[in-house]
Amino acid sequence: MDLRFSAEERAFQKEVRAFLDENLTEELREATRKTTTVFVDKDIALAWQRILHEKGWVGYFWPEEYGGTGWGPAKRFIFEAECARAGAPGLIPLGLKYVGPVIFTFGSAEQKRHFLPRILSGEDYWCQGYSEPGAGSDLAAVQCKAVRDGDEYVVNGTKIWTTHAHFANWIFCLVRTAQGARPQEGISFLLIPMDxxxxxxxxxxxLAGDHELNQVFFDDVRVPAANLVGEEGKGWQYAKFLLEFERGGGSASVKLKEELAHVRKLAALQPSDGGRTMMxxxxxxxxxxxxxxxxxxxEMAELRIMSALSAGKNPGAQASMLKTVATEIEQALSELAIDILGPDALPFVTERPLYGPSSRRPLRHPEGEAVMAQYLNKRAATIYGGTNEIQRDIIAKMVLGLR
Ligand SMILES: Cc1cc2nc3c(=O)[nH]c(=O)nc-3n(C[C@H](O)[C@H](O)[C@H](O)COP(=O)(O)OP(=O)(O)OC[C@H]3O[C@@H](n4cnc5c(N)ncnc54)[C@H](O)[C@@H]3O)c2cc1C
Incomplete structure (x- = not known):
């Protein structure tokens, strides 16, 4: 296992840095810094996506034949790390990282031709319809029903906690097309236009006062059967494939280092007792x-996993380890930021968006203005993408071999 980058990879790192210096605007950086939600707002994400699309880098973990860069794990890691280090907005993963790979791996030729270019360009904006009021950790319990009627499915049911459904024009859904012997059987993967x-x-x-989540209701919604991905009843297989991309195999450590540097800065600025600072x-x-x-x-775990991955392979149960550790560090850091600011963290909970022109009362430390809302939002980090308790179950079974 070699965790060092090659000369070619270091040259690539330089190229990415130069590109970011030239193209990442201060406006995008500031919006990213002050974002209090899991994803940045749609307009910010799409502005950055368009810049990357023009450069040909937006599908940075897609194969070249579908308009991606064809980069291997090391280049993907470097690219993500450099973007995080420079403070670039996160690309919204719902299309690019979740449904895109499902479509290019399991979709029909027509689905690939139609959807993939539109995901890369940002023309289509996706949301994820997995969870239901009675199916979260126990995802195989989904009840949202799709009944075949000629060339269409008729969908009835509901999806909940649907991030950015209010922005999306498409939703990918796990729907029940049959009642199998096991709950995982009879689930299908269906693409539904939001209009x-x-x-x-x-x-x-x-809790943080943001509108990021939604509940989506389907009432006799007719969906062309051509929007079924792969085979009817095999949706669980595609759903699991997607979740491994959702949970990790990335470079969360770099973003966390940036956040740590920010919290250190707060500690150095915040007065404590006797003329000292909180630091x-x-x-x-x-x-x-x-x-x-x-x-x-x-970071070492991420590099080790990156080094072990061959191009195109998904991260498997290792993703659960990275997700668990990264989100718990994220929460610990946000708690420390609150400890540092104390009551100064309080007034900044309600006004959104913080990067807009809205007038605000002067702050003691403008650097701390997003801290409380970010702290509140990060309570969700150990829940979304599958709770950390569930990740520990997966690690116990798949990594440690415990039953
Ligand atoms: C901010 C945010 C964004 C989200 N975005 C989306 C989205 O876009 N699309 C989508 O489909 N879903 C989304 N979700 C939903 C998310 O995937 C679920 O919340 C998550 O899977 C947990 O399901 P649940 O909320 O139903 O909790 P439950 O499954 O009811 O769990 C409740 C508690 O019981 C624990 N628990 C349950 N089963 C076990 C077990 N077997 N062993 C040990 N402990 C267990 C859980 O860990 C948890 O602490 C989002 C959630 C959040 C918070």
Whole structure:
């Protein structure tokens, strides 16, 4: 196992840095810094996506034949790491990272021809219809029903916690097309236009006050049978494939390092007692050091996994390890940021978006303005993408071989 980058990879790293210096605007950086939600807003994400699309880098983990870069794991890692280091907005993964790979791996020729270029360009904006009120951790319990009627399916049911459904023009859904002997049987993977008659979207406002989540209702929604991905009843296989992309195999450590640097800056600015800053308080300094060590260990795990992956292979159960560790570090860091700011964290909860021109009262430290909302939002990190308890179950079974 070699964790060092080759000369070619280092040259590529330089090329990415130069591109970011030239193309990543301060406006996009600021919006990213002040985003309080899991994903940046649609307009910010699409502005960045269009810049990358023009360069040909937006499908950076897609094969070349579908308009991707064809990069191997090392280049993908370098690219993600450099983007995070430069403070670029995260690309919305719903199309690019989740449904895109499902379509190019399992979809029909027509689905590939139609959807893939539109995902890369951002013309189509997707949301994910997996969870239901009675099917979250136990995802195979999905009840949203699709009944075949001639050349169409008729869909009835509901999906919940649907991120960005209010922006999306398409939703990929796990639907029940049959009742099998096992709950995993009889699930299908269906692509549904959000403007179909019978689709309604109700907002869910988060603890942090943001509108990011929704509940989506399907009431006799007619969907062309051509929108079925792969085989009817095989949806569970495609769903699991997608979840491995959702959970990891990335470079969360780099983003966490940037966040750690930001929290250190807050600690150095925030007054404490006796003319000291919070940085000089032992508990805070120790907390920051502990988190830095955790991030370094995560980085090593990411590099090890990246080094072991051959191009095109998905990350498997290792993704569960990365997801668990990265999200727990993320939460610990956001808790420390609140400890550092204390009551100064409080007034900044309600106004959105923070990067807009809205007038605000002066802050003691503008650097801290997103801290409370980010802290509240990050409570969800150990829930979405499959809760960390479920990830630990997967690790126990698939990595440690425990039954
Ligand atoms: C911010 C956010 C965004 C999301 N976006 C989307 C989206 O876009 N699309 C989508 O489909 N879903 C989305 N989700 C839903 C998410 O996938 C589910 O919330 C998650 O899978 C947990 O399901 P649940 O909420 O039904 O909790 P439950 O499954 O009811 O779990 C409740 C608690 O019980 C624990 N638990 C359950 N089963 C076990 C077990 N076997 N062993 C140990 N503990 C267990 C869980 O860990 C959890 O603590 C999102 C969620 C959040 C918070």
């Amino acid at each position: 179909s008659p019978g689709v309604t979207v109700e907002p869910i406002i988060t 000089e308080r032992e508990r805070i300094a120790d907390g920051l050091a502990d988190i830095e060590i955790e991030i370094m260990a995560l």
